[in-house]
Amino acid sequence: MTTHWILGPGAIGRLLAHSLASLVEVAVIGRRDLPSRQLLTTPEGEVHVQHLTSLTAERLVADAPEPPAFVHITTKAMAAEAALSSIASVLPPSTPLVLWQNGFYAQPRITQMWPGPVLCATTTQGAYLTGDDGVVYAGRGPTFVGDLDNQHAGSAKALAALLSEAGFTASAVGDIRSRLWQKLAVNAAINPLVALHGVRNGELRGDAYSGRVVAVVKEVAAILAKEGVLPPNGGEGKAAWLALVWQVVENTANNKASMLQDVEAKRLTEREAILGPLIERAERYGLGCEVLKGLNRELALLEARF
Ligand SMILES: NC(=O)C1=CN([C@@H]2O[C@H](COP(=O)(O)OP(=O)(O)OC[C@H]3O[C@@H](n4cnc5c(N)ncnc54)[C@H](OP(=O)(O)O)[C@@H]3O)[C@@H](O)[C@H]2O)C=CC1
Ligand SMILES: CC(C)(CO)C(=O)C(=O)O
Structure with a gap:
């Protein structure tokens, strides 16, 4: 099974983790420990319980695990670079990143500084947290994936296919x-x-x-x-x-x-x-x-x- 690391265990990060967990190995990485038992409330009000691997960046770096297939950065825009720096020492420079931020701040900066592929995802999925162990999936919406220089269409397509299998409505696009x-x-x-x-x-x-x-x-x-x-x-x-x-x-x-x-x-x-x-x-x-x-x-x- 390939591994996806999700850096930033907030609303979008945990929605992503819950969605991907049955398809790939998922590790959720944050600044502090979270309970492994996590709840997801669906838009229809159903509550799903799932055990997610969750660890701090500090612990991840100390453990130096096998590198992942993708790192999803799901912090707020202004925190994305610091979050990436906190785990960069255990990432091969060719690791593909996926940036989930709104705005146009993290995307050009990280695309310029990271040697590997940097995909950007823009989504109208809606989610909010209810505490350290809960996320509410508030509304469904499309997700688009691509890279700023249109150099990684294959990776964008593969990721969009995986996200779609995970329940997102995702498409790879050339105009991200x-x-x-x-x-x-x-x-x-x-x-x-x-x-x-x-x-x-x-x-x-x-x-x-x-x-x-x-x-x-x-x-x-x-x-x-x-x-x-x-x-x-x-x-x-x-x-x-x-x-x-x-x-x-x-x-x-x-x-x-x-x-x-x-x-x-x-x-x-x-x-x-x-x-x-x-x-x-x-x-x-x-x-x-x-x-x-x-x-x-x-x-x-x-x-x-x-
Ligand atoms: N929520 C939504 O419905 C949508 C959000 N977005 C975008 O997605 C991005 C994330 O939003 P959202 O999930 O709502 O935000 P949240 O505030 O819920 O989550 C951000 C997470 O990042 C963590 N974080 C901050 N700094 C670091 C760090 N250095 N290392 C690891 N983790 C860190 C925070 O942890 P801590 O608890 O330690 O602060 C928090 O868990 C934003 O750019 C937002 O605009 C886009 C579409 C919809
Ligand atoms: C579209 C809008 C304004 C919906 O509330 C949004 O994206 C946000 O809250 O950040």
Whole structure:
């Protein structure tokens, strides 16, 4: 049996571990010990119990086990590089990595520094933790896999096939870069506003926030046009981005977005991975991004109080 290491035993990491465990050998690696008896609550409310091999990075490095076929990095975006460094000494440099982060921060950095294949996965599967021994699989959604330079189509295809067998709806794609930016655009329009104002996604439709959503999308659409990311669904410019954002707001109206959950738990948000790349590109292309900068500043001030 091949082995997959899952580095970052959070919501997505544990969902992945539960899903893959019957097909490949799985080890979940974190910063602290977790119980091996783990619960998964399905979207239909069924509870499955599974024993997962879980160990700390420190213990893994001390044991120096046989190298894995894949390492999935399932930390938050800003933690991905530190997590990888913590186990890099026991990884052959040719080990394929799979990055599951939102945003466009970890992906280009790790692709540039890691000698082996680096696949990126973008998913709309939804999951959240209920403690050290439980994860709720909150909603099903597609997963796309590919690498930023389109050099590893074979690995992406093999991984997508395995993920599909494990119950994900996964496809290998040749445009993962655009898909990551597309998700980032939606996250930039929704997450900071709901996190700052403590509201569910659907409330963005009201008069208090809708103008601010439009203002964010206007800046994002201009930046992505310069970046060469095509507007979604074959549409044109800002209108197409806005239509996508309102569609996601509608579909997730009752959601507490991930950034709001982070703020409520007083955890650092993924603002640097979502707003950061947009602001950096805007500055590179000489475009205004005062709205994005303002949101970033407000979030930074909020985080400073944690
Ligand atoms: N949850 C979801 O529904 C979705 C999440 N995503 C994306 O997936 C990524 C992960 O999100 P999610 O699973 O929700 O996040 P979580 O916060 O639930 O999980 C992150 C995990 O990473 C661990 N971690 C942090 N630093 C390290 C380290 N140095 N070494 C090992 N483990 C570490 C944390 O452990 P500790 O307890 O020690 O802090 C935690 O278990 C994010 O980029 C998110 O945007 C994408 C789509 C959906
Ligand atoms: C699409 C959205 C905004 C759904 O809540 C999301 O991806 C998130 O919460 O991070």
